[in-house]
Amino acid sequence: MRLVSSDFTFNRQAKENSLTTITVYTQEHCQPCKATKRWLDKRGITFAEVDVTTSPDDAAAIRALGFKEAPVVIVSTGDPETDLMWSGFDPNNLTKYAHQTKAA
Template sequence: MNVTVYAKPHCPQCAATQRQLKRLGVDYREIDITQDEEALKKVLAAGFKQAPVVMTDHDAWSGYRPDKIKALVPSTPEALRAVAYSSVR
């Protein structure tokens, strides 16, 4: 699955989203919308006004959404343990 995080510097929700993705082992690509005008246009055209914007093959959302991030994790025993651990922290 392709996961792209459209983020900007000094954005606490962007940092939290990326931290959670890394913690759960979700591969993603980060695009800085302050440096990529085409990416910013894409995000705005999709109706988003808040960073980060996360786009996957089948979903898109803005802001820090731990529920959506956890849904990206496959249902393997290792992944389920990682999700449970991150929920406790």
């Protein structure tokens, strides 16, 4: 697992709000994906989910960033310089960065 900052811009909503957005790129039958979604749901944290098995463009973009496992979690403040991303179920990063969110 790695924490990466990038200019990653995928399916972002307009940046009129300074709240953090979270997007979780998942695959069906992926246990770390299910654990990540369960962790967020249990805490009432809003997030958008993209199934990369049904979205080839997003799957290609994730691979282009060097990620090879799901889930890929993107935490965005709307500023590419401060966006954070990592792969795998990582409760430490979720605790640190997943708060006061809106769906991406």
